[in-house]
Amino acid sequence: SKILESKALCPDVKHFAITVPENFDFYPGQFISIILKVNGQEFRRPYSIASKPSPNCLDLCIKILSNGKITPKINEFKEGDEIDVIGPMGDFIVKEQSMKKNLVFVSTGTGITPFRSIIHHLLENNFKNKIILITGYRYEENCLYEPEFLELEKKYKNFTYQRILSRPKQGDGGHVQKLVEKKIDKNKDYYICGLKAMVFSVKDLLLEKGIPQENIFFEKYD
Numbered sequence: 001s002k003i004l005e006s007k008a009l010c011p012d013v014k015h016f017a018i019t020v021p022e023n024f025d026f027y028p029g030q031f032i033s034i035i036l037k038v039n040g041q042e043f044r045r046p047y048s049i050a051s052k053p054s055p056n057c058l059d060l061c062i063k064i065l066s067n068g069k070i071t072p073k074i075n076e077f078k079e080g081d082e083i084d085v086i087g088p089m090g091d092f093i094v095k096e097q098s099m100k101k102n103l104v105f106v107s108t109g110t111g112i113t114p115f116r117s118i119i120h121h122l123l124e125n126n127f128k129n130k131i132i133l134i135t136g137y138r139y140e141e142n143c144l145y146e147p148e149f150l151e152l153e154k155k156y157k158n159f160t161y162q163r164i165l166s167r168p169k170q171g172d173g174g175h176v177q178k179l180v181e182k183k184i185d186k187n188k189d190y191y192i193c194g195l196k197a198m199v200f201s202v203k204d205l206l207l208e209k210g211i212p213q214e215n216i217f218f219e220k221y222d
Helices: 096-100 109-124 146-155 176-183 196-208
Strands: 003-010 013-019 031-038 041-048 057-063 084-089 103-108 131-137 159-165 189-194 216-220
Touching: 041 057, 041 109, 057 109, 103 109, 103 176, 109 131, 109 146, 109 189, 131 176, 146 159, 159 176, 176 196, 189 196, 196 216
Parallel strands: 103 131, 103 189, 131 159, 189 216
Antiparallel strands: 003 013, 013 057, 031 041, 031 084
């Protein structure tokens, strides 16, 4: 693959667009792995695809860890660079049972990445039921793709975007659990993505509130 675009979304997160072969296809929610050599050692790191299926390219949204083995090198990617990629992989996709239900997507940080892919795909393919996206960040400047989701909310009556900050400059803050608790409904399916502490906390909250295990799906980023 070749890097088509590299831009910072916030101080520690970068958005990349990369080329893919003509026969490349994937289900929204899947991931690819980037293969890199560092000091002679090969590493493979999985990253969720951030864009809906489209010909010849896809988007990635990657958190840059200053002390990471791989992401400092990824941070240096520039337009025209060639990279090795394997994929698609993963089964964090909208299940058949969910296609007739209202859906709640819950994420923190770059956990929003697969939902960007899924939500664009569903809305543009006439998904009629309600979609609620609940996102959590630490600070205002950490919010990812927010103008895009606000535009989707204006365009599609069945889509709602809600976000919460754990350290707001003013007003009440909190964590995603605070918003999830207001959306408890046994007839909805819930998809959760982010670091495992949040994922398990939200899953446990849903189970405590009577949401059946078979209505909860998740992907952990650590």
